Amino acid sequence: MIAFESPFVPPEWIEAHGFQPMRIIPESPHEEGPWPLSEGMCSYARAFINMISHTPALAGVVVASTCDQMRRMAQVPGETAGARGSSRFASGAAGGAAANAPVAPAPLLAGCCHALDHDLPSVFVMHVPATWQDPAAHRYFQAELRRMGRWMERLGCGRAQQPQPKFVGDGRAKQPQTPSPGTALPIAVLGPHLLRCQERIFSIVSANGGVVVLDGTGNGERGWPAPVDRRGAANLVESLADRYFGAIPDAFRRPNTLLYAWLKREAEKREVRGLIFLWQTWCDIWHAEAWRMREWWPGPMLSLELQGGDGIDAATCGRIEAFMEAVRNGDAEGRFRRKRGVR
Amino acid sequence: MSRMHRGLPRGGDGPRKITLQEWGERRERLVLEGLREPWYGGPLQRHVEEGDLRLTSLMFDDSASALRLWNFLLSEEDRLREHKAAGRVLVGAMKDLGTVPVMAWSVPDLAAFYLDGAWWIPCVMELSAPLMDVASSMGLDDSFCPVRAVLGACVTGEHFPLPDMVTCSVGATCDDLSAVAQRLEGIGHPVTWWEVPHRRRPERGEESVVLPGGFVAPQEQVDFVRGELERVRAALQTRSRCKLDDAALSSGIKAANRMRAVLEELRSLAYSAVPCPLPSLEMQVAEMLALHFCSDVEESIAVLTDLADEVKARVKAGVGPLSRDAVPVFWVNPVADMRVMNLIEDCGGRVAGTEYLFSHALDPIPEDVQPMEALARTALADPMVGSAADRAARILADVVKFGARAVIISRIPGASHCATEGLAIKEYVRASLDIPVMEIEVPPLSDAFGASLRTRIDAVLEAARQARAPR
Numbered sequence: 008m009i010a011f012e013s014p015f016v017p018p019e020w021i022e023a024h025g026f027q028p029m030r031i032i033p034e035s036p037h038e039e040g041p042w043p044l045s046e047g048m049c050s051y052a053r054a055f056i057n058m059i060s061h062t063p064a065l066a067g068v069v070v071a072s073t074c075d076q077m078r079r080m081a082q083v084p085g086e087t088a089g090a091r092g093s094s095r096f097a098s099g100a101a102g103g104a105a106a107n108a109p110v111a112p113a114p115l116l117a118g119c120c121h122a123l124d125h126d127l128p129s130v131f132v133m134h135v136p137a138t139w140q141d142p143a144a145h146r147y148f149q150a151e152l153r154r155m156g157r158w159m160e161r162l163g164c165g166r167a168q169q170p171q172p173k174f175v176g177d178g179r180a181k182q183p184q185t186p187s188p189g190t191a192l193p194i195a196v197l198g199p200h201l202l203r204c205q206e207r208i209f210s211i212v213s214a215n216g217g218v219v220v221l222d223g224t225g226n227g228e229r230g231w232p233a234p235v236d237r238r239g240a241a242n243l244v245e246s247l248a249d250r251y252f253g254a255i256p257d258a259f260r261r262p263n264t265l266l267y268a269w270l271k272r273e274a275e276k277r278e279v280r281g282l283i284f285l286w287q288t289w290c291d292i293w294h295a296e297a298w299r300m301r302e303w304w305p306g307p308m309l310s311l312e313l314q315g316g317d318g319i320d321a322a323t324c325g326r327i328e329a330f331m332e333a334v335r336n337g338d339a340e341g342r343f344r345r346k347r348g349v350r
Numbered sequence: 351m352s353r354m355h356r357g358l359p360r361g362g363d364g365p366r367k368i369t370l371q372e373w374g375e376r377r378e379r380l381v382l383e384g385l386r387e388p389w390y391g392g393p394l395q396r397h398v399e400e401g402d403l404r405l406t407s408l409m410f411d412d413s414a415s416a417l418r419l420w421n422f423l424l425s426e427e428d429r430l431r432e433h434k435a436a437g438r439v440l441v442g443a444m445k446d447l448g449t450v451p452v453m454a455w456s457v458p459d460l461a462a463f464y465l466d467g468a469w470w471i472p473c474v475m476e477l478s479a480p481l482m483d484v485a486s487s488m489g490l491d492d493s494f495c496p497v498r499a500v501l502g503a504c505v506t507g508e509h510f511p512l513p514d515m516v517t518c519s520v521g522a523t524c525d526d527l528s529a530v531a532q533r534l535e536g537i538g539h540p541v542t543w544w545e546v547p548h549r550r551r552p553e554r555g556e557e558s559v560v561l562p563g564g565f566v567a568p569q570e571q572v573d574f575v576r577g578e579l580e581r582v583r584a585a586l587q588t589r590s591r592c593k594l595d596d597a598a599l600s601s602g603i604k605a606a607n608r609m610r611a612v613l614e615e616l617r618s619l620a621y622s623a624v625p626c627p628l629p630s631l632e633m634q635v636a637e638m639l640a641l642h643f644c645s646d647v648e649e650s651i652a653v654l655t656d657l658a659d660e661v662k663a664r665v666k667a668g669v670g671p672l673s674r675d676a677v678p679v680f681w682v683n684p685v686a687d688m689r690v691m692n693l694i695e696d697c698g699g700r701v702a703g704t705e706y707l708f709s710h711a712l713d714p715i716p717e718d719v720q721p722m723e724a725l726a727r728t729a730l731a732d733p734m735v736g737s738a739a740d741r742a743a744r745i746l747a748d749v750v751k752f753g754a755r756a757v758i759i760s761r762i763p764g765a766s767h768c769a770t771e772g773l774a775i776k777e778y779v780r781a782s783l784d785i786p787v788m789e790i791e792v793p794p795l796s797d798a799f800g801a802s803l804r805t806r807i808d809a810v811l812e813a814a815r816q817a818r819a820p821r
Contacts, residue, residue: 047761047769072548075525075766079774082737134547137520137528143577144545150570157553261520261543263532291494291766295529298489299536 008064009159010128012055012200013071014230014255015135017247020152024159026066032226033058034203036315042080049076049289050315051200056080065128066162069155072134073259074292081130131158135252137261148252149244191218192334195274197300198285199258199293200225204318208283208311211324215331220277223270224285230255258292266296267303281334282308283327288315307334364669367409367629367695370394373417380414388418388649390425397424403476407797409692411632411671415653415660422644422653423635426463427510429645433461434511439590442513442539443642444500445527446546448711449729450517450582451642456602459592463642465516465534466527468503469496472794473687481506482794488533495526495765496686496794501533515589516541517582522548522735525766542585544578546729547571549736561731562713564747565740576726583722599721606643607714609651613640614712616658621678621702621752625670627661630701631691634684637704640711677811678702680754682745682775683762687796690803694758697807703752705745709733738771742778749783756814758807761791786813 009026011018018028033054040057042048052074059068070081133151136144194217196208201224209219223229233254235246256269274282282304286293297310309330311323319327368376373394377385394417398405402424410416434440441462443450454462472482481502482492488505490498503509516539518531523546535541549567552558557569587594616636620628636654643650664670672695679694680703694701710731716724733741749757757779761768776787788810790803 042770043773045769045773047764047766049769072522075523076770078522078548079738079767079770082739082774132548132550134522134550136545136547138543138545138578140543141581143574147545147547147574154553259525259528261518261528261532262535262541289493289766289769291525291529291764294493295490295533299533301489 009067009069009162010059010062010065011069011071012077013069013073013133013135014225014232014257015071015073015251016069016133017152017232017251020155020243020247021069021159023243024156026159026162029065031055031058031062032200032203035317036202037317047289049074049287051202051287051290052076052080054202059130060127062128067129067131067159069131069133072132073137073257074290076289078132081132129158129162131155137259139252139260139265140262145248145252149248152244152247191216192281192331193218193220193277193279194281194283194331194334195219195221195223195270195277195279196227196283196285197221197223197229197270198225198313199287199290201285201313202318205285205313207319208285208327211319211327212283212331215328216335217281217331221270221273221279223273225257228273229257229269258296263296279306280337281306281330283330284308284310285313286311287313307337364667365627365664365671366412367671367692368412369409370398370405373410373412376412377417380417385414387421390421390428391418392421394420394424401478402474403478404474404688404795407689408631409629409695411629413657413660415656416628416632419632419635419653419657422646422649423638426645430461430463430511433645439515439586440511440513441586441589442516444516444518444531444541445523446517446519446729447641447708447732449519449579449725452602452606452715452725452728453579453583453594453599454586455605455643455647456598457590457592457594459590460586460594461645463510463513463645465500465504465513466497467638467641468500468509469686469794470688471503471509472496472499473689477795479506479508481509490530490533493764494529495524495762497527498530499794500530501537504534504539505537513539515585517544517585518542519544519546519729521545524734526764542582544582546575546578546732546735549730549732549740559727561710561727562715563709563731563744565731565736565744567727567730572723572726572730575730576722579722579725579729596721599725600717603715603717603721603724605647605651607717609640609643609647609654610712610714612651612654612658613637614714616654616661617704617712619658619661619665621704623661623665623670625668625674626672626676626700626702627664627670628657629671629691629695630681631688632657633701634688634691634704634706637706637708637712641708672700673698676700677756677814678752678754679811679814680704680745680749680752680757681706682757682759682772683707683768685760685792686762686794687792690760690792690796693800693803694807697804697811699756699807699811702754703748705733705741705748707734709744734767738774739778741771742775745775746779746782749779749785755785755817756810757785757787758810759787759789761789763791763793785817786810 008029009021010029010031012031021028036050036054038054038057040060042053042057070077072078133155136147138144194212196219212219232250256265258266284297284300301308377393438459438461441454442465443462444465451462454460481499484502484505485498490501518541520528520543531541552568558566559569559572560566583594620633639650677699679699681701682705684706710728715728759772761772772789779787790806
């Protein structure tokens with residue numbers, strides 16, 4: 008079984024190598040593991056890395072470099088696995104300055120990791136380019152998929168097979184909800200990955216007369232790849248790169264225009280009436296978009312910082328409740344109805 | 351500069367650290383004795399009158415070379431305005447720290463500086479300029495690193511001439527800077543984005559290359575970065591309408607290497623000689639010049655050469671501004687408040703080695719390969735784009751090289767990389783060397799935390815005094 012967290016990691020590619028792909032979404036911020044709680048640390052990234060470090064059934068983990076914190080935290084199990092002499096060391100040949108160090112280097116966070124009663128899984132850090140407008144970035148993504156393929160081959164399941172048809176284009180089985188006239192208020196939720204306990208936002212929206220018709224979080228529809236174009240590239244890697252790297256909008260991408268174009272298109276299609284914008288505490292990438300989003304979004308918008316506690320606290324609940332009421336009132340009076348559409 | 355003006359025995363007094371006020375008197379005396387200053391020279395006090403209030407809280411080295419260094423640093427805005435007035439295209443580089451400016455300064459029609467440098471402004475001006483407030487009002491609050499001051503500076507337009515074009519390396523870089531650059535683009539400064547991937551270790555049997563500084567990377571990654579830099583080159587040429595060919599780049603690299611060679615000599619002496627020949631504050635400024643030459647390539651080399659000559663003379667004479675028994679400390683990350691560089695010395699320490707997140711700007715750029723290949727290797731040698739283990743290994747090597755007996759990791763408030771990297775480096779060094787390692791956090795103005803910072807630094811120095819020398 009190979010775990011992953013980023014929507015940019017194609018599960019079909021994992022399955023094609025004979026492994027079962029498993030997308031891990033941590034339940035709560037309190038996962039224990041090699042990373043202690045520390046100021047400035049993203050609770051989602053910490054929970055993910057800690058969770059995979061005590062999941063013994065994993066053959067490996069793929070982490071995308073789409074955020075600084077996740078990239079850096081993921082290196083710890085990888086480096087430690089290498090230092091323990093594991094044959095599953097993700098990075099291949101030893102090298103770097105460590106090889107030239109005048110004293111024997113120690114593994115990162117050795118004390119915490121060595122307290123575990125099992126080997127840490129091999130970690131593959133996949134670089135997903137932030138830039139996307141130049142073809143070289145697409146080629147780099149393809150090269151990373153191939154490298155990931157070689158890593159999986161080393162883990163022991165042989166060369167890639169054609170992926171099973173059931174999986175192609177069906178990596179995320181959910182279909183978007185569309186609003187029915189005269190029913191609940193259509194709401195979009197936009198933001199990064201959510202912990203499972205934070206997904207309660209969706210039920211709070213429902214309980215207040217709304218329905219999330221556009222799940223723009225990292226757990227949701229925003230992370231879906233483009234549908235399979237059956238007339239498309241014969242080469243599997245090229246096809247995956249087109250569908251994933253070429254299509255998934257995210258705040259880390261530079262420039263970030265894909266995100267806004269996607270939101271405009273999907274929000275108009277679903278007649279979204281209000282936007283709930285989320286970011287995890289210490290997530291600079293999504294936090295920085297909040298202000299710009301408020302300037303750009305033509306209707307009511309609620310910015311919520313998810314502070315890494317257990318789910319959604321009472322104050323946040325209250326804010327969502329008030330926001331829904333404002334959307335409902337505004338909608339009744341036609342105040343927020345877009346005349347020109349999303350800019 | 352004549353020997354007369356070096357800090358060598360002046361009636362029995364050796365070099366020492368002096369206040370801004372004392373510098374006023376000392377400069378007058380030096381001028382009377384015949385000191386000839388460059389065009390940007392003059393009393394340091396004038397910079398305070400222009401708003402650089404932090405100078406009044408600092409202690410400075412008393413050499414004429416240090417005076418020249420400070421005046422050179424603090425007059426950069428004037429030089430940038432002159433470049434602009436002369437019709438040169440001003441390139442505002444972001445994040446790569448030591449690559450794009452080498453390209454830009456290779457031709458006379460371009461002038462480059464780091465917008466990132468604005469992160470010092472809140473400290474130097476003691477928050478009297480509202481850069482942080484402006485950034486906060488635009489959504490970049492104090493949960494972001496002080497580099498958010500760049501946004502404030504570009505909005506107010508008061509601290510440097512606005513660049514004609516902006517470049518920013520993204521990918522395996524810090525999220526704060528990437529967010530700030532995206533916001534700059536949003537307010538009308540188009541950015542030439544270029545990618546620096548996460549530096550990985552080569553797979554078994556994969557063609558690899560040793561980068562400046564000793565990290566190893568797959569050739570495939572170097573090739574990719576070279577391609578990205580070719581895009582930057584094309585953008586620079588298009589904007590300036592000048593030819594940035596390999597011959598020009600080679601000559602730019604040679605100039606950069608001349609500076610890096612002087613700096614290496616300076617670091618080598620300043621971080622290892624006993625007594626310490628130059629305070630850490632001036633050394634920090636000297637290292638910063640390597641990033642973009644402080645907007646004048648030849649003068650920056652001259653300034654550093656002058657400083658190196660001063661240091662060599664002091665070492666030869668066995669004198670320095672600090673006590674012989676000052677505890678050598680390796681310093682990790684730049685401090686947002688320069689005053690803390692004084693504080694470490696006030697506590698009885700001295701800086702013996704640094705890794706200010708731009709060691710790749712100090713290492714020589716290869717001259718035996720094509721210039722774009724050389725620059726790509728340099729960009730990929732950035733300690734921030736690799737793993738914390740790589741960075742820690744380099745720190746470890748330098749701790750041993752300079753004989754440091756403690757390591758202080760200075761956290762940058764709000765910086766995305768500091769939350770995890772400091773902890774990893776601390777564990778790595780502690781597990782490898784029997785020396786104390788401590789993390790402190792330094793805000794742009796640390797006065798309110800002065801007592802607690804002093805206590806923590808005192809504690810680590812005390813522990814270092816009691817510990818044995820590195821094995």
